[in-house]
Amino acid sequence: MIKKSILENGIRVITERIPYASSVSIGIWVANGSRHERRELNGVAHFIEHLLFKGTERRSALDIAREIDSVGGVLNAFTSREYVCYYAKVLDKFLPNAVDLLTDIFLHSTFDPEEIEKERRVVLQEINMMEDTPDDLIHDIFHQQFWMGHPLGMSILGDAESVGGLTRDAIVGYKEHMYRGDDIIVSAAGNLTHEELVSLVEQHLHVLPSGSGRVETALPVYERRLEIAEKDLEQVHVCLGLKGVQQNAPERYDAFILNTILGGSMSSRLFQEVREKSGLAYSVYSYLASHADAGSLVVYAGASPENSEELLDILLRELRRFKEEPVTLCQLDAARDQLKGNLLLSLESSDNRMSRLAKNEIYFGAPLLLTDIMAGFDAVSSQSIQALANNILDNSALTLVMLGRVNPSQFVPAQINV
Incomplete structure (x- = not known):
């Protein structure tokens, strides 16, 4: 059963009790991510996520690590374009310990100048690591390119x-401004009671101010772009993207199924055509990147330079098929069952349930x-998928990025169409 309470300062506490579980997963979510940063502060939300684990007034970084390890738990965090999450997973009897630990780092991290400089070097190495990993770099x-000129296009890192250039004052000032009650959600799933968690959260987080620090950004504009990034690599990495759907769009179910058929699994069209039949790539897939007000459908593959032109032809052809012909009932039913099965299996995990509560x-x-x-x-029907394809597979919004040893003369922009 799912329950929700709103504290006096606006913090939302949402729980789902799973009485047969032996664990509890709890997350403190802040509905601000990289898209809510000013350009000169780009990366500050992710930097703060790192710094909150570097010590509080009561605990050193080592104390934090030892405390979660001593109960066999997990403590971690992640940053996205629209939110940050700090979470823990522990045995149900250790829920008070997890709340105390999470709220301590959330409220009382010291932002020691020496630790800031150490962690700055770590984050810079994380950026460098992505630069050295082309199949990650190309997505950034x-x-x-896809969101050029819009905050969604800024790197999370x-x-x-x-x-x-991030100073201690800028970091602390950003956290104080953005970590406010109306933008904070505490979600938990597992063997717990709602009333117990509300009491624990209120005891610790009542000191946070109400209100919201988030500034809503303008709607992004879709445009057509071709970017060739030359780099001495063994493969040419390809990212091809078009309009997607926003998170709460009525057509999202059609988009989920379209993406599953396109490149969401080993039985997908792209995997079968690019890898199994043609042997052009080891890795090929598609995904949806959906946000509060916009989205993208992205295809990725990597192939040898001499095969990159053939690879691109197949990617464009498979996208075009969705506009030109309805998917078969067999494909539709298989994709539908796959998505339903994935969802039901994910519900066996308390951390997945906790995440679903917050994201919803x-x-x-x-x-x-x-x-x-x-x-x-x-x-979802074959006709509704085809209607969606003819709406979102729009050549005026097509973005193609190629990374590697690319011969630009091989690719005529006017001929790159779906």
């Missing part, structure tokens, strides 16, 4: 210049019933 370049609150303002989700998948 793609998003910069930031870059060497922006991270290098961020994007829908309420939990999504499992019956409604299944009904959404059941309502």
